[in-house]
Amino acid sequence: MANKIIAIGRQFGSNGREIGHRLADRLGIPFYDKEILNETAKNSGLSEDVLRSLDERPTKSFLYSLVMDPYSFGFNNPGYQTNLSQQAFQATYDTVKKLASDGPCVFVGRCADYALRHNPDLIKIFIYAPIEERIKTVSERFSLSEDKARSQINKEDKARASYYNYYTSKRWGAMESYDICINSSLMSIDKTVDLIVDYINSIEK
DSSP states (O other), X not given: OOOOXXXXXXXXXXXXXXXXXXXXXXXXXXXXXXXHHHHHHHHHSOOHHHHHHHXXXXXXXXXXXXXXXXXXXXXXXXXXXXXXXXXXXXXXXXXXXXXXXXXXXXXXXXXXXXXXXXXXXXXXXXXXXXXXXXXXXXXXXXXXXXXXXXXHHHHHHHHHHHHHHHHHSSOTXXXXXXXXEEEGGGSOHHHHHHHHHHHHHHHHO
């Protein structure tokens, strides 16, 4: 298999992270999700706590940020927050590019498909699932009621979409932004990984 860089976008509760992790294991290549925050902190001088508070969070509107999570920053100056968010995004963007330059790997989220858009080895994947399936997954994973699981899904998806749309000027989850979109509810996680591996192999022939 050639030196492919795989960027995975995912709906909350679609098992996108687990699919990415197992895919990386199957291919024997590094996996980066939350691990990107640690690498970014080491390279940028920004603390991991600050990066975590801003991770895949919208920045277009300070008011929207307050609505999404009024205690996430601990600062009251909208200009300061916007500037910090921009710094965090740029630092993450640079880290993604640096990690990709080291060789094949799997990224989950963090606009990796945009950061690496000029990389000829990039494969862009979006993992989604029907809302009822995601409610079941989130409810079981976090021991939440169905109503709370639905609320958490809506909050996380809204944050991810706002973050992605703002920084990439593309539409999160829109099929034209990706090479392949997969409904993860139709197969087991391992079968979904099989499908992705078959896809990668087929486009290399």
